[in-house]
Amino acid sequence: MMYEESQDVLIEEVKVFDTLLGYVNDRKPFYFLSGAGSGKTHALISLIKKIMHDKKSQLALSRQKILCITYTNNAKDEIISRLGENDLVYVSTIHNFLWDMIQHHMDALVVIHVTYLTDLIKKNESELFYDENDKPAYQVYRGLNQAEIEAITDFILEDNESYYKMQELNAGDFWQILNDELGEDLGKKLKTNKSHVLKIFSCIRRIYNYKNCLKNIAEGVRGYDFIEYNIRNAECLYKNRIGHDTLLLYSYKLMENYPYFANILIDKFPYTFVDEYQDTHDNVVAFFKLIIERLKPSDSQYLIGLFGDPSQEIYSSGGRTSFLTLDEVHKNINRRSHDQIIDCINKIRGGHQPIKQVSIFRNKNLGSVKCYIYPMSKCNKSDIEEIIDSYRSEWDVSLSNQMACLVSKNEMLAEVCNxxxxxxxxxxxxxxxxxxxxxxxxxxxxxxxxxxxxxxxxxxxxxxxxxxxxxxxxxxxxxxxxxxxxxxxxxxxxxxxxxxxxxxxxxxxxxxxxxxxxxxxxxxxxxxxxxxxxxxxxxxxxxxxxxxxxxxxxxxxxxxxxxxxxxxxxxxxxxxxxxxxxxxxNSNKTDSPVNVMTCHSSKGLEYENVIVFLNDKMNKKHTYFSSLLNSDLNVELSPDLEEVRRLLYVSTSRAVKNLRVVLFSDNELEKDSIQKIFNDCVFFS
Structure with missing residues (x-):
């Protein structure tokens, strides 16, 4: 069926894009905020193409590039495929981009590493000797003489394998080992709480390893004159090997301590666009904030544009302390889904926030939304497969009419995927x-x-x-x-x-x-x-x-x-x-009539038909989804419930035409409140 675009909504869409162009032309930073299915990536690519067309000669002459930062490799590949290989654009994930930039400043990185290890040593020594800690194990350790402390240190550093095996011993065997290795008098002194004693031992090992690393750096030992970034996140700080989060921290520290670094980035990338901004790590936000703060008031040669949606923040690593306060450009248009799906996801977002989408199409209104509540006893491979098979038949699922089955837990995914x-x-x-x-x-x-x-x-x-x-x-x-x-x-x-x-x-x-x-x-x-x-x-x-x-x-x-x-x-x-x-x-999430994946990994995808399987027992809670569904969605909720809201929004907004939400729960649910969201709600016993 052909869908007819609404001329009024089309005009509004053009106005939004023209507003973005105005910010680009004026080199004025902005945050493009729009919901799922609105065409954020299309707008991003269109802006980049416009800059490439208008500024091609200038960029080439200055050997400058447009920088586009994405959250995942899949998103990077998608943007590159749409743009085509081009010398004027550098598309990269944030980690690859930062490492590509900072690895050329190795002397400065080693200095930052030394400072960081020194701070960690102080932190661990404070925990051992100075924190207000009334745990008996710490009080005992602080009362030991130097010879006793050295005996403990020598013991836990002597043999790594024995040390790690010791941690798995039951309490009786653990105290006996200490008596045998350290002597009965010292062993009896330490006999307090096993887990607290092990924390002390771990602290001692960290201090030793960090100090030894600093010594190797100071003495110019081979292999300690550079920092290595491990893409597998196998971090080992005392071997000068950093993982993902430390890379972000060191990048920020380099920007903070060496002002020239901001100038290098500004000169190299006069246009910077950050996709999926809502999932950006706090240190990355602080990194770009420093660049903006170091711009001269009269300097109009640098632009940063953010693209994102706070309601799709599902990868955040914690509370944000750094913010980029930029002009917001909103787009309240959906190009993906039928009206029934749009109405549902608008209700999940709530009426208290600025995004309320309308369809770009006048007559795309053949969608179907339903919610089914099953007892937890039905949350098993057999019953889930029965539901999947029934809709595979009802919706006539095929490669040209695909269905996605999203599951909230990896255990459920592993079971369904065998x-x-x-x-x-x-x-x-x-x-x-x-x-x-x-x-x-x-x-x-x-x-x-x-x-x-x-x-x-x-x-x-x-x-x-x-x-x-x-x-x-x-x-x-x-x-x-x-x-x-x-x-x-x-x-x-x-x-x-x-x-x-x-x-x-x-x-x-x-x-x-x-x-x-x-x-x-x-x-x-x-x-x-x-x-x-x-x-x-x-x-x-x-x-x-x-x-x-x-x-x-x-x-x-x-x-x-x-x-x-x-x-x-x-x-x-x-x-x-x-x-x-x-x-x-190895599945690309689009290569089969039926594609099974987690709710989290569905982000950025779309399917004609979607079933979302939710387990109410999640993240050590027994009312993970039911608490949200029993709440007023038109107000700001607690941080925990907002996290659930975002996951539900991302999952349901993948659907183009048909959406089924299947919740496994033994908790009481208010049918009226659920029906307001999903139109139709059926309870099964």
Missing amino acids: FSNLYSKVNDLFVAENKNNYKKVNDEFVVNNVDKFGSFASIMYSYCKPAYLLKVKSDAPIIELFPKLYLQECTVKDIGMAVRKLNTLSYCSLEEYFVNLYELFNTTKNKRVKSLFQSLLPIDFDSEDVWKEKLVRYCGLRKVKFDDEVFQNFLKVDFDEMIHWMKYI
Whole structure:
């Protein structure tokens, strides 16, 4: 069906874009605030194209570029695909952009690193000796003599493996180890609270490591004269290796302490646009705020434009303390959805905020919105799949009429996508490594793409990639399996032999896969074929014991060892679950009639048909969604409820025509208030 655009709304859209152009031409900073489906990315690209057209010669002559910062690699790729490769535009994620800029100022970075480590040492020493801490363990430690403190320090620094294993001991065995290693008198003094004593030990280790790092920097030890940024976020500050958040902090500190750095950026990028501004880290906001503050009042050679929507802030790392107070340009137009969807998402946003969308189309009003409430007992793979199948049939889902199934929890995702046991065993591994790692499986393993992998996921993905390609993508070009550099040294016969050998591997579990891959490598005589196998391995197959030790270490595990029960349980996972996990990672979210993903990862996408599965038990709460649905959405709510509102808004606004919200909850819900949002609400027992 053809939809007719409203001339009045079209005129309003043109006015909004002309307003943005006015800010660009006047080099006046602005914040373009508009809701889901409004065409923010289209407006951003149109502005960039207009600048490229009008300022092409000037930018080229000055060797300047337009800077466009995005939140994700997917968003970056989307913008590049729409703009095309162009020497006048630099499109990058914030982390890549900042590292690309600051790595050329290494001396200054090392100074910042030294200052930061010095501050961390003071902070840890304050915790040990000076904080108002009445915990008995700290009082005991502060009363020890120098010899006793040195004995404790020597003990916990002597053997890393023993130290990490000691943390997993029960209290009785823990105190016995201290008695055996430190002497009964000192052991008895320390016998207070195990977790508090371990915090003290951890503090001592940090202080030692940071001081040793500072010593190495001061003495010019090789490897300590530069800072390394780890894209996998495997930070180790005392080895001069920083992760994502520290990169943002150091970038801000460089801007704060070295005013010349602002001039470099202004000269290099006279036009800066930040997409998805609402998700921008506080230190990045402070970074750009410093640039603006350092502009001379008469300087009109720099422009920053922000594009975002506070109602879609779902990746925030905490409360914001830095703000860019810029003129706001609002757009109250939706180009995506049918009227029924727009009405629903307007109600979720609430009438207290400035964005209230209308459709660009006069007659796009065939949408359908419903909410279903099921008891928690129905929140299982079988019932969820039954719901999905029923709508797949009802909506006649196909590649040209796709459906997205959004789930609020990663556990639900893993179950629906057939890798729930793998998810559980990886989570057990992370928690065994550190009891505070309960979110790590979601942050580093079940992620949108390989760029967000942690060390463990990266290693496992690399090992299993050959099996995945041969089983799932058998028609993939050979260069996807073997690196070009290795292929150049081999004959067609060599390559064929290598593929046949890989295809004949027999395995049911991850353990069997590793064993058989190891045996295949060691029994292959043809050196060229063996080199092809070598190219697939993230870790060299040395002797079995060495390889096992390397595997867990490269996976980022320090306490957990290869032969530990928790790691062996992981290795016993059905290999098909690894394949299903890799299928999820590699899905582009648009390559199937039915696409399953988390609510968070759906951001920026759109589908004709959407089912949102919500679990009321989330983030350690039992009324996560029901509390919001029972609230007045036309007022500012508590920070916790606003977080839920934003997630619900992002999820529901993916729908173009048909939207179903399925809530699993055993809590009381007010049907009237829910019907005001979703028009139709059905309760199931």
